[in-house]
Amino acid sequence: MGKEMVNPRSAYGETLIELGKKHPNLVVLDADLSKSTKTILFAKKYPERFFEMGIAEANMISTAAGLASCGKIPFVSTFAVFATGRVYDQIRMDVAYSNANVKIFATHGGISVGKDGASHQMTEDLALMRVLPNMTVFAPSDATQTRRIVELMATNKGPMYARIGRASTPLIYKKEELKDISIGKGMITKDGEDVSFIACGTMVDHVLDARKILSKEGINARVIDMHTIKPIDKKLVLKCAKETNAILTAEEHSIIGGLGGAVSEILAEEGLPCRFRRMGVKDIFCESGEPADLFEKYGLNAKHIAKVANELIR
Amino acid sequence: MILKPYDDEVIKKLNVTAVKIRKHVIEMLYRAKSGHPGGSLSAVDAIVALYFHHMRHNPKKPEDPNRDRFILSKGHAAPTLYAVLAECGYFDVKELKGLREVNCMLQGHPVSLYVPGVEASTGSLGHGLSFANGVALAGKADDKKYNVYVMLGDGETDEGQIWEAAAVASHYKFDNLTALLDRNFLQIDGNTEDVLRLESVRDRWSSFGWHVIEIDGHDIGQIIDALLKADEHKNQPSMIILNTVKGKGVSFMENNVDFHGVPPNEMEYKLAMREFDVLQRRLEAS
Numbered sequence: 001m002g003k004e005m006v007n008p009r010s011a012y013g014e015t016l017i018e019l020g021k022k023h024p025n026l027v028v029l030d031a032d033l034s035k036s037t038k039t040i041l042f043a044k045k046y047p048e049r050f051f052e053m054g055i056a057e058a059n060m061i062s063t064a065a066g067l068a069s070c071g072k073i074p075f076v077s078t079f080a081v082f083a084t085g086r087v088y089d090q091i092r093m094d095v096a097y098s099n100a101n102v103k104i105f106a107t108h109g110g111i112s113v114g115k116d117g118a119s120h121q122m123t124e125d126l127a128l129m130r131v132l133p134n135m136t137v138f139a140p141s142d143a144t145q146t147r148r149i150v151e152l153m154a155t156n157k158g159p160m161y162a163r164i165g166r167a168s169t170p171l172i173y174k175k176e177e178l179k180d181i182s183i184g185k186g187m188i189t190k191d192g193e194d195v196s197f198i199a200c201g202t203m204v205d206h207v208l209d210a211r212k213i214l215s216k217e218g219i220n221a222r223v224i225d226m227h228t229i230k231p232i233d234k235k236l237v238l239k240c241a242k243e244t245n246a247i248l249t250a251e252e253h254s255i256i257g258g259l260g261g262a263v264s265e266i267l268a269e270e271g272l273p274c275r276f277r278r279m280g281v282k283d284i285f286c287e288s289g290e291p292a293d294l295f296e297k298y299g300l301n302a303k304h305i306a307k308v309a310n311e312l313i314r
Numbered sequence: 315m316i317l318k319p320y321d322d323e324v325i326k327k328l329n330v331t332a333v334k335i336r337k338h339v340i341e342m343l344y345r346a347k348s349g350h351p352g353g354s355l356s357a358v359d360a361i362v363a364l365y366f367h368h369m370r371h372n373p374k375k376p377e378d379p380n381r382d383r384f385i386l387s388k389g390h391a392a393p394t395l396y397a398v399l400a401e402c403g404y405f406d407v408k409e410l411k412g413l414r415e416v417n418c419m420l421q422g423h424p425v426s427l428y429v430p431g432v433e434a435s436t437g438s439l440g441h442g443l444s445f446a447n448g449v450a451l452a453g454k455a456d457d458k459k460y461n462v463y464v465m466l467g468d469g470e471t472d473e474g475q476i477w478e479a480a481a482v483a484s485h486y487k488f489d490n491l492t493a494l495l496d497r498n499f500l501q502i503d504g505n506t507e508d509v510l511r512l513e514s515v516r517d518r519w520s521s522f523g524w525h526v527i528e529i530d531g532h533d534i535g536q537i538i539d540a541l542l543k544a545d546e547h548k549n550q551p552s553m554i555i556l557n558t559v560k561g562k563g564v565s566f567m568e569n570n571v572d573f574h575g576v577p578p579n580e581m582e583y584k585l586a587m588r589e590f591d592v593l594q595r596r597l598e599a600s
Contacts, residue, residue, distance in 0.1 A: 054485075058440075059444040063447045066451070094434070098435040
């Protein structure tokens, strides 16, 4: 049975158009990547509210802050590498420190970028953004959730960062399943009592597959979709720790500083007797390749996740 | 031919105000025992001309969407901006005493969140022109009549982001944007031409598609004339090169790079104040 695949980037572009209709002060900026980030959809519909900034990301971020100071809701898009690391100082000063209403929406996050290699596979962005005061950080897991997160970004004030991947991903949710989605509240996508997977972004689908593998072995895994990395849903993490006694985090990101980092901080401070593993990129730069081959090599596909979960609870 | 909307009396008043601001600056830095006298003093006359004469702004309505905006990209000249904002009435002059002190509003570098009248948080060099681009862009998009002014340090234009912003401003024909370059020829490690050559500054900005005006940055009449010319100029952003003297107004600080980031000691403070008093009396008697 094949999964229905939808590209979250298209979902982003389409949602911008819907929001553009509702919010006349919503504007979009891109740095010569509008065809890839899909902001081009908005640009075609609302050319007077789309600003091409050229390959000049630093200027783009600070310009967005200037726009926000005049009451605009700027959505800024480019690849996750260029949207965060390249412009960290601009985000720190003009967006976070100034608590500006700037929405940074990055595509091409994580290793599923594939063949372009580590120069374009951003695996540190969640950490970089999470450490900034005032910043809210999202990593939506499918196209449906992407739509809802973009809506939340447009309708809630403050600096926000979201990242999605490049590739089409399986549809996990129907629209009505996400009507109660809110910032900072993780979702119990599948319940279970033997182990909790806490995942974000594309890894939610991988842990759902791992859950199927485990169920054949009689293990009932819980799947948490932690779409908001900051503020992290501490209550839900502690609930999982108490109820399943084992947590495994999964992200297309370094195991340092991102979702795994955030969860481990909570567990360490609470001192709960909970077995714990972080799955993600293990403090290395990855390489070019087909996404599936990379997930295999770096131990991030369902088979590996299931194996690690099995070892963790044994 | 632009009619001069001022007379000698207006210029005299502005010059007296500039002395008052310089006194505040030295007093604040002496009290704070840290900060940047040189680049604060070189920037005074242009910022005084903007706030006390040229810009349309209302300290009682700092959020007025139609206000002209000023962005201090060279954030280390914060004392000058703070003193001007306080004297305009954006906040109590007493706040100036708390510069750089804990539990006080006035941070070492400007923060838009805390200080009424401060448009952008600066201090990390190179951002302000881009921020101004955003304000100019919003003004164009909404067909607003406001202008945006941004002051850059000359050393600051070493930063690559400045040239990203310069390209974007001319590409979008931001004629509602005027940059003022505090051309005092000094940065921390020495003369700008020795640290990282900037000349020809005029040619650089012209080649980026800017309308360039070059003036004496301490002559209030010239500053006002240049601002008017910049406002009237269409289809291009304007750059006013202010030829200035770092440390302007305090004899031993002038052109002295040692006073970039070192505050006056007690003796220097007293000497500076005496020089300002003499200058003020001379201006008032003229």
